[in-house]
Amino acid sequence: MEKQEYTITIYTENSIGMIGRISTIFSRRKINIESLNTSPSEVEGIHRFTILITEIEEVVRKLCRQIEKQVEVLKAYYNTNDEVIWQEQALYKVPTEVITEKVYVERLLRQYGASAVVIRKDYTVFETAGHREEIDKLTEELTKYNLIEFVRGARIAIIKESAGFHAKLKEFERREPSEDVVENEYLEKGDDVFTM
Structure with missing residues (x-):
């Protein structure tokens, strides 16, 4: 397999130290980051990292899976130059x-x-x-x-064949439990929570 340029797009929560944790994943694997851009995304409170590396696809796939294991990472995509603008x-x-x-x-x-x-x-x-x-x-x-x-400046990129992460995030939010408080049945009746 031949090395080629890949653009990695990562959506994360906006938290302190995120850039350090992500770059550590690359440095542990001795992968050189050729370009790194971070900015707010189209979704409020969500940041977007755009990272350019030259590597084989198998390594990039494993790298994205490792990145997604970070608690604050919502999704990591990788694309060739033909797949992004x-x-x-x-x-x-x-x-x-x-x-x-x-x-x-x-x-x-x-x-x-x-x-x-x-x-x-x-x-x-x-x-x-x-x-x-x-x-x-x-x-x-x-x-x-x-x-x-x-x-x-660092590379900025948009994935060609994608409805965008915004739609996926909205779907995720729709499926999440609502913030409405639902009281425990035992508490409503005044029972002790620990009794069966």
């Missing part, structure tokens, strides 16, 4: 004079859909989103024109 974000800081003097740089930024975030006399910061290959290519090109600073 994904993007990475990047910020580039370039000298402003390069943009104003070099027409090619301006065209390049437009070609990659980069938009200005901050424009100063000494530098301009651009942002763009795309696949890693696109971001790498733009970074490589801007390096030729005195790229001052570059940072890439």
Whole structure:
């Protein structure tokens, strides 16, 4: 079996130390996390982890089962790149004079859909989103024109073939016992709870 990129999506309760417990599961198995993003999900109080790793499917399957054993984890999915819609974000800081003097740089930024975030006399910061290959290519090109600073954000992804976790969570909540208090029959009659 050949290694390939997998995007692992984990839905968890919003609790302190969760990121540490999840990353420990990866480090114990000597699996490198290439990208990690955590954010609120579409469900209030539920957080979503998006983790990118390169591994064989059998290892990823076992890893997701291990992650789901954590008390606060509601569900862990894994998908190949073909099964998700994904993007990475990047910020580039370039000298402003390069943009104003070099027409090619301006065209390049437009070609990659980069938009200005901050424009100063000494530098301009651009942002763009795309696949890693696109971001790498733009970074490589801007390096030729005195790229001052570059940072890439973690992968964000949405599973293509899914009704979404929100629907599954709503179904789960519907099946859960209600919060209405149902008094014990013995207590209603004033009997001792311990008598049969």
